[in-house]
Amino acid sequence: MIKRLKICLIIIVCMFLTTGCWDEREINDRAIILGWGFDQNEDGDYIGSAQIVVPGEVGERSSGQGKGYIVETATGKSLLDVTQNLQRKLSRNVFLSHQKVIVIGERLARNGISNILDVYSRQPELPIRTNFFVLKNGDALDFLEVPYKMEDMPSTAAMKMFQSTAGPESTTFKDFLEGASSEGISPTLPILEIISSKKEGNQEKEKDSETFRLGGRAIFNQNLELVGFLSYREAVDRLWIINKLNTHNLTTNLLGEEGNVGIMGMNFKSKIQPIIQNNQVEFHITLSGTGVVRENNTALDLKQTKNLQRIERSFNKNLQDHMINTITKVQKEYKTDILGFGQSVHKKYPRKWKIWKKDWSKKFSDADITVKVDVHIERTGVTGAPLHLKESEIQK
């Protein structure tokens, strides 16, 4: 019995000795930070802005009192410094583990963000899977102050917007780090834009306030400096090339006819073939996909195979043109390989890559590129020609 008591005592003492940090803290003593913004002022100091939940107001939000959160800012030399300065303004302990979004102001992004990244992967409390955004034309603080009606917290809204539109491509902090550390492809980040909340097409009646929407992609070079933006449509092209496009609705005008056709595209695939001749690289890009007709604003009867072929031809031509525009923009204007062309060279010509990788952006911008798009329409929906057309109007 005494021996057993001794053993129990030893175990209990060990329990006290082997604990880690004593981090007991009530929920109500934590300032839950949902959104974090990073900016840089003229002196080069970082400005951190935090969207902090005010739990007492959350329940009352429906009754119109309070918005459920506050935004506080602090400056400092690093994130650690900023947090410490922020704490001086807060009665509750800064709690960063529940950050939903990290937004970077455009100015900071252009100056380079490599100095703020390390802390996120080093501190265990900071979630590495936070969504990462760049705010186009503005400071991150502006974004955090924009109200958003549908969700309790605007930060959650940004995250959910991204999840519901971007499909399989995730841009958590982890993905960005992976992109930044791998060779042959440069990292990109999704963009948030602050826009007027006026309904499109209804310019007069409403009061002008702000809301935000998801934009295309921000392009970073290997030094993690922002070099430019892709529009939302161009970002879709990029996804197709890097083989991550899942389903996407595509609409195109018919070649030489009036009207347009919309399809729901699926099974998007891409194949990048680098060919090196005379120390000059050439890329043949083959893009394929299948589609289901969802909208037909032409007079064509889609039960006819030749009409389907016409639609496919129009799609291939128009998509090809758009794709070439996008690639040329990336190549000539931004000179940054965000399309993974470097990776394909690395795979096929590993020796050449070792020589080329240092000035790859130059090689990339000089490369000749040919694009071939092959969209195959598999189904046409329930009807052939639009039902509202008279028999005589339908093109067989």
Next chain:
Amino acid sequence: MKLLLNLRKIKKFKLSEMIDSFSSEEPDQSIKSDLSANERFLQDIFQQCSDVVFRVVPINDKTKLLFVYIDGLCDTKPLDEMVLNLGRASEKKCEVFIFEEFVANQLRAVAQIKSIKNVNELINGILTANVAVLVEGETTALLADLKGFEKRSIEEPSSEPVIRGPRDGFTETLRVNTSLIRRRIRSPRLKIESFTIGKLSKTDVAVVYIEKVANDSVIEEVRKRLESIEIDGVIETGYIEEFVEDFPFSPFPQVQNTERPDIVCGSLLEGKVSIFVDNTPSVLIVPMTFWSGLQAAEDYYERFIYVTFIRWIRYILFNISLLLPSIYVAVTTYHTQLIPTNLLISIAAAREDVPFPVLLEAFMMELMFEALREAGIRLPKTIGSAVSIVGALVIGEAAVQAGIISAPMVIVVAATGIASFAVPRYNFGTAYRLLRFPMLILAGLFGLYGVILGTIAILIHLVHLQSFGVPYLSPIAPQNPKYLKDVLVRAPRWSMHRRPIRVAGQDKTRIPEGQRTKT
């Protein structure tokens, strides 16, 4: 003369000691032939026992009969009839015949009788509801078994109701209880061994088992443990339970108890041994395993697919009843990262006005819940509803509205309460009810680390536990895949061919193979 001397000596002792000495220490006392001497002697022993009746019946001038019995324990109606017959018989023929023999024959017609010469046996006989008949001039007395005391009729046990299954329950009478078993198992292999335990109470205890189905070593162990009990009185099976338990300091019961004959019969057929005690409806079953604490009688009456599902629900709820409050405390105070953001904000909003730390809040609520439960058990039924109203209004409504307790905590405690009610065996659920509090403290001090340490400690204890040589967690630990059929699932009857291995005796087969209906 010798007897009188003895009596004087004995008179110096107290009454209780006197009876003791008569019953065990001096077995050589014999009945005298003088009836009045015997009467005086017995009256001395049963001094101040107002319920003992001495009835002297003169049959004719010479012969007298003395009936001694305890009022209320015996049915005296047949006795009266017999006396009338005797009077008539003696009037008719006044011949000399062995009157003792004649009385015995008359009695034999109405009751089981025993003729004895020993005073101790006589006293014991009177105390165990026999009528003692002493005849003038005879040195033997007759004990007529005319038990006829009031007993409760067989009812459905209110503590273990079922939807499907037999509705009879044990009563306070040992013989009725054993008859309920005998009616279900009509085999001479069903053995009912009797013991008498208790120096004063002399309670009848019966060990019931099926020969060759129960393991001999378990039966022998039960016998040994019962025989070594020295106690003044046994009022309930709980008295016996604490003597036969292997680990009395464990919060987990190692002996199962029930008021249902069908549960006892099911266990007997599995090869277990049960212990009946007179004057209580609850019956002990040994050995017990952890899993039998989570099995209900209906598990074997309902369809097996549904029962498998219900069993898993029970396993989950059982763990919830132990862990939910402590996990809530640990996660909200230490591991806030683990809570989904929306939930976190809701909890934070609900807790905004609460003045207490989560641990204290949890403790208060758990305490109140236990108080409600305890108050509800023993209150008269008419007041009982008041408790639930006060509980629901004060704790559920007012405390939350006043901001003293947060709503999530009420939900957690309520969920824990409901989960703990899902444990089919009441005394098994109490183990986790107890352990919930140390787990709460561990969670409050160390967070999930403490919860995990506590769980590991409980597991170590459970693995270490044994009940009559059977590991408490078997057949999970030590694992025996063959016998998981009745633990992880409830396999169909026709596929459970063997008895649980560690309990069963030589006769291991329950159901021969190949009995599934062919279609």
